Amino acid sequence: MSIGRVVVLTGPSGVGKGTLLKAILSQHPEAFLSISATTRSPRPGEVDGQHYYFLSREEFQTKIAEQEFLEWAEFAGNLYGTPRSPVIEQVNLGRTVILEIELEGARQVRKTLPSARQVMLLPPSVEELERRIRERATEDEAAIARRLLQAQTEIGAAKEFDRCAINDQLDTAITALEAAIFS
């Protein structure tokens, strides 16, 4: 069996990464979406071990010390990290492993796994990004402000990525992101 590969997907909060990945993964059983650990609280409907592994800061710090993360970063006041061993296991099974992570984590993976493809998903405009974050209604005003500030940095880093796709119309964006990840 041939070895799989790792694809990093980065994009500002609210751009539609989760929405597009859900559609794309349903068509690609050979792909594996890495489940991250985080110290943020679950949103309504989020299930521990399915959307994230929800950890206390202490639990997360222990895992950092035990080098259990392939990469980790602080984003908008919370810690997020990719558990290392499932990524290695799934790549060894020949699967395409997708890491949906923010900019600092993507930069770490660029150093530790330079063969990983790096994809950036962009919004059609900053105004539309803000509209989507607000429409999702999962963060309070302070958290929305932190995420929009961070979005400027992430959008400004698009040129660091191997491929970019824009999430404007949903159907077109699904096709564009699917091509960026798999072709």
Ligand code: ADP
């Ligand atoms: P992310 O995972 O990047 O933080 P989400 O997938 O949660 O973003 O999407 C944020 C919000 O934007 C959701 O309410 C989602 O339904 C909406 N959304 C995603 N893609 C589009 C699109 N192409 N057009 C309009 N709304 C979208």
Ligand code: 5GP
């Ligand atoms: P959210 O709180 O909206 O689920 O995620 C916030 C940000 O954290 C998003 O940009 C998402 O891509 C990123 N993220 C999720 N998991 C990880 C991870 O394991 N590592 C890093 N570095 N970022 C992550």
